[in-house]
Structure formats: C-alpha cells, structure tokens
Amino acid sequence: xxxxxxTQNAILDTANTLFQAQGFDTISLSDIATHxxxxxxxxxxxxxxxxxxALHIYNRLLQQSLETAQDIAPAAxxxxxxxxxxxxxxxxEAHSEAVSILFATAMRPSASITASDLSSxxxxxxxxxxxxxVDTSSDKFTRDSDEMVLFLYAFHFLxxxxxxxxxxxxxxxxxxxxHFIRDFIKAIRPMMVMPFVIKALxxxxxxxxxxxxxxxxxxxxxxxx
Numbered sequence: 001x002x003x004x005x006x007t008q009n010a011i012l013d014t015a016n017t018l019f020q021a022q023g024f025d026t027i028s029l030s031d032i033a034t035h036x037x038x039x040x041x042x043x044x045x046x047x048x049x050x051x052x053x054a055l056h057i058y059n060r061l062l063q064q065s066l067e068t069a070q071d072i073a074p075a076a077x078x079x080x081x082x083x084x085x086x087x088x089x090x091x092x093e094a095h096s097e098a099v100s101i102l103f104a105t106a107m108r109p110s111a112s113i114t115a116s117d118l119s120s121x122x123x124x125x126x127x128x129x130x131x132x133x134v135d136t137s138s139d140k141f142t143r144d145s146d147e148m149v150l151f152l153y154a155f156h157f158l159x160x161x162x163x164x165x166x167x168x169x170x171x172x173x174x175x176x177x178x179h180f181i182r183d184f185i186k187a188i189r190p191m192m193v194m195p196f197v198i199k200a201l202x203x204x205x206x207x208x209x210x211x212x213x214x215x216x217x218x219x220x221x222x223x224x225x
Contacts, residue, residue: 007038012053082182089163
C-alpha cells in the first residue's frame with residue numbers, strides 16, 4: 001500500500017469528493033491523481049481501477065461504523081439497532097456514488113467485485129458492531145445471542161439495498177423502513193426466547209448470508225442444504 005495512512009486517506013477522500021460531485025463514471029485515476037496532487041503511478045500501484053478505490057472507501061466506512069456503534073448508549077435492542085441503521089445510512093449518504101456502484105457491480109455475474117467483497121463474514125466490522133449492540137442491550141440475550149447477531153447483520157444488507165433503490169425525497173421511505181424495523185423488533189422481542197423463533201431466525205439468516213456473500217460463515221449441515 002501507499003507509504004502513509006495520510007496518503008491513503010487523501011486518495012480516498014479526493015476520490016469520494018469527485019465521485020459525489022461529478023458522478024462515478026466520469027472520474028478516472030488520472031483525475032484523482034491531479035486533484036489529490038499525488039503521482040498517478042503511486043495511486044495505480046495500489047488501486048488498479050476506480051472500482052477498487054470505491055471498495056476501499058466502503059471498507060473504511062465499515063470500520064467507522066464499528067467505531068460509532070461503540071458509542072451507542074445502552075438501550076433496548078430495538079432502539080440500538082435502529083440507531084445503528086440510521087448511523088449507517090447517514091454515512092452511506094455522503095458516499096452514495098461509491099456505494100451504489102459497488103452494489104450494482106456485485107450484481108453482475110462476470111464482475112470483478114462480488115458480494116463476498118462487500119460482506120467478509122465474521123471479520124466484517126459490521127458483524128462486530130452487531131455483536132456489540134446485542135451484548136450491551138438492556139434486554140440482552142442470555143442464550144442464542146449468536147443467532148440474533150447473524151440475523152441483524154444479514155438484515156442490514158436488505159436495508160442498504162432498499163436505501164439504494166429509494167428515490168423518495170430525502171430518502172424518507174428508508175427512514176420509514178428503519179422505524180418499522182425498530183417497532184417490529186420491539187414487538188417480537190419477547191418471543192425471541194422461543195426455540196421455534198430462534199430456529200426461524202437462524203434459517204433466514206443463513207439464506208440471506210448465502211446471497212450477500214457470507215456463505216463461508218454458514219455451517220454446512222443437513223438442515224441447511
């Protein structure tokens with residue numbers, strides 16, 4: 001990678017500013033080099049394309065999401081998850097060009113970016129963020145917490161895809177969706193200790209994670225096949 005974290009951040013910050021201002025498709029590595037005042041060969045050594053830069057922007061956002069999650073005050077799980085989702089959408093909004101091109105590219109079967117690049121499973125900072133809010137919630141689980149972590153992690157991808165498709169003013173529909181999720185989790189929370197509910201959460205999580213790139217964290221058992 002480039003010599004310093006400062007240089008890396010300068011590249012990513014400049015690229016994101018250009019993507020947001022002019023659109024992802026109009027920006028080249030040369031444009032980024034010119035605006036960042038960094039030699040093109042320095043950028044090209046670490047980033048083979050603008051899509052690779054977009055991926056690094058997204059990965060940096062993941063780490064920032066974990067850091068902000070750790071500042072969420074203890075509360076009911078429904079409130080903590082709602083807060084985390086809203087924080088996530090706010091951070092994505094300022095990087096919407098990079099995020100949208102990554103998810104759009106991952107949908108193409110022949111693309112160099114795949115769903116697994118956007119979901120690294122157990123090493124994903126968002127997985128750790130979900131673990132944090134489950135562990136610190138005021139109505140924390142005494143058992144089967146791993147299933148809830150997987151469910152919340154998998155489900156947040158649906159929220160992101162909904163947000164990407166949302167063309168309502170100020171993404172109002174997306175915020176209505178996060179409000180609904182908060183109220184839904186609050187309503188069903190008392191039932192989340194029941195074995196059949198835990199089993200259902202595990203199953204839907206496993207199905208979603210296969211699609212969203214986390215298949216490698218799903219155990220291969222006869223029940224899952």
